[in-house]
Every structure is written in structure tokens, then in C-alpha cells.
Amino acid sequence: MKKFLFICVLVTTDLIFAAAAFSQDLSSLKEASRNIRSVKGEFLQKRHLQILTKPLFSEGRLFLYAPDSLRWEYLSPLRSVMLQKGNTIQVYNFSEGVWKPEMTQAIESRRMVLAEISHWFQGRFDQSKAFKHVYSPGPPARVTMVPGEGINRFIQRIEIILSVRPGVIDRVEIEEPGGSRTSIEFRNVEINSSFSSEFFEKP
Amino acid sequence: MIRRKGLDICLLGILILSIGCVPISKTTLIPGSPDDLPGCYVIFPSGPWESVHRIEATFRGGGSSSLLGVTKGEPSERRLQSLLLSPEGFILFDAEHRESEISVRKAVVPFDSPAFARGLMEDVTLLFLPPQVKPTTWRKETDGTMICNWENPDDTQTEIRGSTGSGWRILRRDKQGEVIKEVVLNGPFVNGLASRAELHAFKPASYKLRMTLVQPSP
Numbered sequence: 536m537k538k539f540l541f542i543c544v545l546v547t548t549d550l551i552f553a554a555a556a557f558s559q560d561l562s563s564l565k566e567a568s569r570n571i572r573s574v575k576g577e578f579l580q581k582r583h584l585q586i587l588t589k590p591l592f593s594e595g596r597l598f599l600y601a602p603d604s605l606r607w608e609y610l611s612p613l614r615s616v617m618l619q620k621g622n623t624i625q626v627y628n629f630s631e632g633v634w635k636p637e638m639t640q641a642i643e644s645r646r647m648v649l650a651e652i653s654h655w656f657q658g659r660f661d662q663s664k665a666f667k668h669v670y671s672p673g674p675p676a677r678v679t680m681v682p683g684e685g686i687n688r689f690i691q692r693i694e695i696i697l698s699v700r701p702g703v704i705d706r707v708e709i710e711e712p713g714g715s716r717t718s719i720e721f722r723n724v725e726i727n728s729s730f731s732s733e734f735f736e737k738p
Numbered sequence: 739m740i741r742r743k744g745l746d747i748c749l750l751g752i753l754i755l756s757i758g759c760v761p762i763s764k765t766t767l768i769p770g771s772p773d774d775l776p777g778c779y780v781i782f783p784s785g786p787w788e789s790v791h792r793i794e795a796t797f798r799g800g801g802s803s804s805l806l807g808v809t810k811g812e813p814s815e816r817r818l819q820s821l822l823l824s825p826e827g828f829i830l831f832d833a834e835h836r837e838s839e840i841s842v843r844k845a846v847v848p849f850d851s852p853a854f855a856r857g858l859m860e861d862v863t864l865l866f867l868p869p870q871v872k873p874t875t876w877r878k879e880t881d882g883t884m885i886c887n888w889e890n891p892d893d894t895q896t897e898i899r900g901s902t903g904s905g906w907r908i909l910r911r912d913k914q915g916e917v918i919k920e921v922v923l924n925g926p927f928v929n930g931l932a933s934r935a936e937l938h939a940f941k942p943a944s945y946k947l948r949m950t951l952v953q954p955s956p
Contacts, residue, residue: 582827586810586819589955591790593827607826612792612952613804615825628804628825630794638803648826717827 561670567701568658574599574702576724580609583716599656604735605649619649620735627738634738651680655695655704666693673697675705688712702726770876778876778886778898781906781923782868783930787811790953791935793822798944805830807949811866820862822849835859861937861947864910865921869896894918906932912941928954 575598582591595609608616614629615637624646626637651663655678660668666680680693694708703724709717791807806823815836822831832844833855840859848854869888876886883904888896893913900906900923908921918941923932928951935949 580827582823584808584821584829586808586821587788587790587955589953591806591808591823591827591953593825609825612790613806613825615804617826628794628802630802630804635802638797638801644828715829 560672560676564670564676564697564701565658568656570727571657571702572601572727573729574656574724574726575728575730577722579720579722581718581720583718585714597652598730598734599653600732600735601653601657603653604732605653606734607649607652616738617645617649618735618738619646619653620732624649625738629738655707656702658702660695675699698724700724700726770878774876774878774884775873777878777884778873779868780884780902781898781900781908781927781932782813782866783811784813785930786813787929787931788955789931789951791949792952794948796946796948806952809862809866813867816867816870818859818862818866820859822858831855831858833859835863857939857943861919861939864896864908864919865935865937865949902927916941 575596577596578594580593580595582593584591591612593609593613594611595607597608598604598606603619603621605619606616616627616634618625618627624642626642626645627634628637629635647665651665654660654662660666660670660678660680663680665686666682669679669681671677671679676697678695678697680695682690682692689711691710691712693710695704696706696708697703698705703726704721706721707717707719709719711717788810789808791809793805793807794802795805796802804825806825806827808821808823810819811817817837818835820831820833820835821829824830829844830846831842831849831854833840833842840855842855845855869890871888871891873886874889876884878884882901883899884901886898890896895911895915897909897911898906899909902925905925906923908919908923909917910919912918918939920938920940922936922938924934926933931951931954933951935947937947937949939945939947
């Protein structure tokens with residue numbers, strides 16, 4: 536009985552310390568992210584589909600001005616851009632030498648995606664409306680986003696692997712229920728560099 | 739003499755203009771040589787294959803959309819699986835065509851109508867699978883151009899015309915013989931798939947698909 540009690544105390548103590556460490560790490564991450572005014576970078580997206588033996592590669596770049604301006608742009612194989620400035624979202628495709636507004640738009644689902652990306656790059660994981668987050672100190676440190684009811688029909692979970700550079704994301708892994716998954720690797724990420732605000736208004 | 743030359747030029751002009759105006763006429767052929775028959779199938783992949791295409795769709799009224807098309811084919815089973823993805827990689831549509839059955843696995847708005855699924859799978863079939871029956875007539879021209887005609891079980895007709903050097907054209911005609919869909923394929927062909935394809939649908943809906951092969955496999 537005494538032995539059982541001892542183990543219980545030990546486990547409880549461990550849990551308390553683990554929770555304290557977790558809270559501290561997540562707090563320092565949030566603190567580091569608080570200083571982020573802008574993010575600029577490139578990404579390589581690998582889309583693994585069950586139908587394909589080889590993944591589908593897409594390349595692009597992103598520009599972010601905290602708190603709510605984001606340009607998420609694909610350069611290949613399709614040239615396309617999602618622009619967010621405040622509550623305004625626009626989607627354009629480059630076709631026949633000109634930018635054309637996307638016909639389907641699907642603004643609400645894209646609004647959710649852009650909001651999630653903005654939150655991640657600003658360390659505001661707790662502000663997600665669709666996901667709960669779990670932080671693991673690593674290394675590498677990572678944040679697992681677990682979807683709520685409804686979203687889990689499309690996304691099983693999202694892993695955000697953090698860089699040792701405060702506020703920088705190395706990679707995002709998105710798993711879907713059918714076995715398909717997407718990996719997005721970020722490169723050449725610059726924090727707090729300046730660029731034109733037109734990036735969020737015009738394709 | 740000058741008047742005669744002027745008349746000739748005028749007649750030539752009228753002839754050129756009238757050629758531009760005539761509908762795509764059906765070529766009447768007799769059954770060709772058995773040796774030439776394989777030429778009717780060269781534009782269709784023969785073994786299992788998969789592909790990724792960049793698709794630019796233009797609709798009547800000027801609307802357009804850019805998508806990624808992922809297709810997997812098993813010609814021996816007449817099976818095709820086709821996905822449409824948004825530029826971000828979201829699956830918007832996922833369906834399979836097996837023999838003449840279509841099963842839709844996923845379809846989001848505005849790609850969720852049965853008419854869309856039927857039309858899309860018809861397009862994919864026209865592009866990647868030869869008609870189920872043997873051509874009724876075919877001919878190989880002296881310049882190597884193949885012309886093949888099929889009478890389909892549903893009374894529609896398919897015509898294929900072209901050569902490796904000049905590119906290929908697939909025509910689908912309705913029961914009245916009017917062209918309802920036209921496909922232009924341009925090489926080079928990679929693993930049996932054309933690098934560029936343009937599909938123009940005239941009836942019942944009018945739209946154009948410009949497809950560029952991004953990733954052929956295996």
C-alpha cells in the first residue's frame with residue numbers, strides 16, 4: 536500500500552513538473568512570437584495521395600504582416616494566390632498571361648485556412664477556433680493541432696514542427712482520414728523584414 | 739488579264755473563307771488494312787498509368803478556374819479514377835469510372851452535381867480510353883495520318899485523326915452527327931500521355947479545358 540502511495544506521489548509530482556515545464560516552454564514561445572511583425576519565406580509542399588505513387592510537389596512563398604495580412608502564393612505547378620487583408624479575402628489564378636479571380640472562391644474554407652496559418656506564425660495556437668493544441672518540447676519542439684467535430688472529417692491532425700529560431704516554423708504535416716497527407720517545408724524564412732503592403736491587396 | 743487574275747484571287751478568297759465556315763465534316767471510309775488498326779490506339783495509354791495535369795477551365799460567359807487533375811488508369815479493366823484538386827491541394831472531387839459505372843467518393847460545392855460527375859468522367863474517358871468497340875472504318879494516309887471511326891453502342895460516334903508529327907484530334911458526335919466534343923492532343927507523348935490537350939465541349943454545356951501534363955508516372 537505504501538509502495539503504491541509512493542508511486543502515486545511520484546507520478547503526480549512528475550506530472551506537475553511536466554505541466555510547469557510545458558507551460559514555461561509554450562509561454563516563451565508565445566513571448567518570442569509576440570515580437571514578430573512580419574514573416575517572409577518560401578515553401579515546398581509535398582502532397583501524398585493514395586492514388587499517386589509519387590507525391591505531388593508544389594512550390595510557393597508567403598508574406599505575413601501581423602496580425603491579419605497574409606499572402607499565400609503558389610508558383611508551381613499552378614500559379615495561384617490567396618490574399619488576406621483584415622476580413623477581405625481574394626483568390627486569383629494566373630491563366631493565359633493574366634491574373635483572373637478564382638470562380639469558385641470557397642471563401643469561408645480559405646478564410647479558416649489563412650486564419651490558421653496566421654495563428655501558427657504568430658504563436659497564437661490557442662486562438663484556433665477549429666483545433667485544440669498540444670505542445671511537445673521535443674527536440675524538435677512541435678505543436679499538434681487536433682481538430683474538433685466536423686473538421687475531423689477532412690483533417691485528422693496537424694503537426695507543426697518548430698525551428699530552433701524563435702517564432703520560425705520548419706515544417707507542417709497535415710494528415711487526412713483516408714491516408715492522404717501533406718507536408719509543407721519552409722525555407723529562407725525572414726522575420727521582421729519589410730515589404731510593400733500591396734502584396735496583400737493585388738496579385 | 740488583270741480582271742481574270744482579280745477574279746481568281748476573289749474565288750480563292752471565297753474558297754478559303756468557306757473552308758473556315760464549314761462544320762467539321764465526317765470522313766467516309768471503308769474498313770482499312772488490319773496492319774493499320776493499331777494506329778487507331780496509339781494515343782491511348784496501354785498499361786496502368788497515373789498523371790497530374792494543370793487544368794484551366796473556361797466557361798461560356800467568361801468564367802474560368804484553375805485546378806489540378808489527378809488521374810489513374812487501368813486500361814485492361816476500363817477503369818479510371820479522377821481527382822480534382824484546388825491549387826492548395828484540397829480534394830474537390832474524387833470519382834471512379836469502371837466499365838460504364840461512375841461512383842463518386844467525394845464532391846464539394848460546386849462540383850457536387852450528378853451532371854458534373856457524368857460530364858467530367860465522360861471527358862476523362864474520351865481523353866484516355868479508346869471506345870469499347872472496334873473501329874468500324876479506318877485508313878492510313880500516305881503522309882502517315884490515321885483516320886479512325888467508331889460507331890458507339892449509344893449511337894454516338896468517335897473519330898480520331900492525326901499523326902505523331904502533326905498532333906491528334908478526337909471528335910465525339912451525337913446521334914445526329916453533330917460534333918459535341920473536340921479534343922486536340924499535342925506531343926511529345928510521355929509514357930503514352932500527350933503533353934498538352936485541349937478539350938472543347940459544345941453541347942449540352944459549352945466549356946473549354948486546357949490541360950498540361952505536369953507529372954506522368956510510372
